[in-house]
Amino acid sequence: MTGSAKLLVLNCGSSSLKYDLFAPWAGDAEPVRVATGFVEGVGQGTARLRHDPPLTGHRGPVQEVEAGDHEAALHVVLDVLRDDWAGLEALGAVAHRVVHGGPDLSRPAVVDEAVLEAIESAAALAPLHNPAALAGIRAVDSLWPGLPQVVVFDTAFHATLPAAASTYAIPQELARRHHLRRWGFHGISHQYVTARTADVLGVPADRVSLVSCHIGNGVSVTAVREGRSIDTSMGFTPMDGAVMGTRSGSIDPGAVLHLGRTGLPPDEVEDLLQHRSGMLGLCGDSDMRRVRERADAGDAEAVLALEVYSHRLRSLLSSYLGQLPDLHAVVFTAGVGEHDPALRAEVIAPLAHLGLQLDPDANAAAVGGDRPARIDAGGTPVLVVPTDEGAQVAREARSAVFGPVPQ
Numbered sequence: 001m002t003g004s005a006k007l008l009v010l011n012c013g014s015s016s017l018k019y020d021l022f023a024p025w026a027g028d029a030e031p032v033r034v035a036t037g038f039v040e041g042v043g044q045g046t047a048r049l050r051h052d053p054p055l056t057g058h059r060g061p062v063q064e065v066e067a068g069d070h071e072a073a074l075h076v077v078l079d080v081l082r083d084d085w086a087g088l089e090a091l092g093a094v095a096h097r098v099v100h101g102g103p104d105l106s107r108p109a110v111v112d113e114a115v116l117e118a119i120e121s122a123a124a125l126a127p128l129h130n131p132a133a134l135a136g137i138r139a140v141d142s143l144w145p146g147l148p149q150v151v152v153f154d155t156a157f158h159a160t161l162p163a164a165a166s167t168y169a170i171p172q173e174l175a176r177r178h179h180l181r182r183w184g185f186h187g188i189s190h191q192y193v194t195a196r197t198a199d200v201l202g203v204p205a206d207r208v209s210l211v212s213c214h215i216g217n218g219v220s221v222t223a224v225r226e227g228r229s230i231d232t233s234m235g236f237t238p239m240d241g242a243v244m245g246t247r248s249g250s251i252d253p254g255a256v257l258h259l260g261r262t263g264l265p266p267d268e269v270e271d272l273l274q275h276r277s278g279m280l281g282l283c284g285d286s287d288m289r290r291v292r293e294r295a296d297a298g299d300a301e302a303v304l305a306l307e308v309y310s311h312r313l314r315s316l317l318s319s320y321l322g323q324l325p326d327l328h329a330v331v332f333t334a335g336v337g338e339h340d341p342a343l344r345a346e347v348i349a350p351l352a353h354l355g356l357q358l359d360p361d362a363n364a365a366a367v368g369g370d371r372p373a374r375i376d377a378g379g380t381p382v383l384v385v386p387t388d389e390g391a392q393v394a395r396e397a398r399s400a401v402f403g404p405v406p407q
Contacts, residue, residue, distance in 0.1 A: 005092020007031070009393045010074075012096070012136035014128040015042045017073040020390035021081060024090075031394040035081060039065065039073040047073065051080045070132060071139035078143070093148040094140045095397035097188060097389065098133040100126035101153035103179055108156070108400035111137060111149040119151065125179060125236075150397035157191040158184030160228040168236075182240075184232035186220045186334075192392035193333045193385045194224050200372045201381065203328055210329045211320045213313065213347075214387065215337035217245035217286065221313065223320035231323060233316050239273055242316060243309045245286035248277035250312075279305050288336050288343070310346040317347065321354055329381040330356060338386055339367055344375065348382060355379045 011018040021035040037051035037060065047067035051060045067073035102122030109115045116134065123130040137149055158166075166182045168175055175181060190212045198208040206227040214220050219242035223231040233241025233250075243249040251273065259269050280286040282305035285294065294302035321327060332344055341363045348356050359377040366373040366384040376382035 006090050007394050007397060008091060008094045009390045009397070010094060010096050010136050010140070011389070011393075012070055012129075012132040014132050015044055016040045017042060017067075017070060017077065017136065018390075019077050020394070022391075022394050024092075025398075031391050031398075033390065036390065037077070037080070039067050039076055042067045042073045043069055047076075049076055049080065051077075070135040071142065074136065074139045074143065091144070091147070093150060093397065093401065094144075095150045095152060095393050096133055096136055097154065097393050098151045099129035099154045099185065100183070101151075101155050105151070105153055106156045106159035108150055108152045108396040110400055111151055115151060125183070148401065150400045152188060152393045152396040152400075154185050154187045155183045157187030158182075158222075158229045158232050160230070161232065162230060165231045180236055182232070182235040184220070184222070184229065185234045185238045186214045186218065186222070187229070188389045188392050188396075189214050189333060189387045190220075190222045190224070190229065190232075192389065193331055193387055194227060196372055196385050197329055197331050197383060198227070200374075200383065200385070201328055208328050209324045209326050210331055211317055211324065211327070212331045212333065213317065213337055214334045215242075215313070215332065215340075215343070216334035218247070219244045219249070219313070219336075221316040221320065223323050225324055225326075231320060241312075243282075243312045244278040245288070246275050246278045246280045248273045248281070279309065282308060288340060292340065292342060306343070306346065310343060313347050314350060318351065318354065327380060329383055331383045331385050333385050333387040338369075338384055341367060344382075344384075356382060358382060 005024055007022045009020040009022065016038060018038040019036065020033055022031040023034050025031050035052065037049065039047050039049050041047040046064045048062050049065045050062045065076045067076055098119060100122045102118060102125060104118045105115065116137070119130055119134055140147065140149055161182060161184065168180055170180065193212050194208060194210065195205050197210055198205040201208065208227055209225045212222045212224060218238055221233045221242060222229050235241065239247045241249050256269060260266065278286065279288070279291055283291060283301040285291050291302050291305055295306050317330065332338065336343060344363055345358055348358050357377045357379055358375055362373065363375040366375050370386055372383055372385040374381055374383050
């Protein structure tokens, strides 16, 4: 890979393939995305492709495609990229978002056999995601043998958690044997948002302290001190912490044991807490836009669901404020965080006594923009910062090959 080569970023989910193609860049320039899209329903019969053409600002139509596995999905992506934006022969590398690096991988790495083995070993910690990432890596290798590939890990940003934050209060020999600790997730997003916030506030990236609230279908809150993650709400799995679209978030372990004693097998308990809980369990709907519409219409279940959701977020945010005496900002990001002013107000309004206060007009205007926006009314800055995991993976991949890009 050279600074004048294109970079393809892949994010392989259990049944999806997201992609971003970046133009050549070098030095301290920001990566420029020239195409993006996804294939959903991989391995589930007829899949769906949406390709956003390069630099048009318009979303492409969703079309049905055949993608029986990730290699077939990658062929679909390459075909549409070749048709829509010629020049893949100048591709210099492929970078992959990998959910879990396990105990051995906490930095971006160029793929070799040792890296593949480590990702495979960590698959027990991320059984839905790491195998999909491995499938993507192998698909690229089958198409372009010898093309450099780089892996960037969602857990890496949280490798700086102090032992007091990452350690569970269980027998430590057992914890070490089974890698039972707080790993944290959404790290690529939190890292990107941290750097963007530092830039907006004019604070050196290694000095900024903030609380980053990544609120999408999955939700995590992270405390960042001097540019490093020091606490985060997701734990051994992404099920911990805040209430999410279909995940329960934190729940008394005794309640889980009680479910087991009632006769529910472990797999069914996991499915319950992972796929049938959260907002879906509270009100039968995991789409926050629909929940908001129902609550505004007076639906009692939806109103309670939003109250539970914002209460948990507010509790996490408040607990992290106490760990950051030099707080620079509170930041909202991701799909819900960037698009739901009412939720931001529900989380922040009761915290005025802690120096947090929103400007109602600025908050209402900050919906779906592509630039960071301040929404506070003075005091501690509160920002909405659009996340861009693809761009962060691209930067990290380039750094793995050439060294850090200057900030």
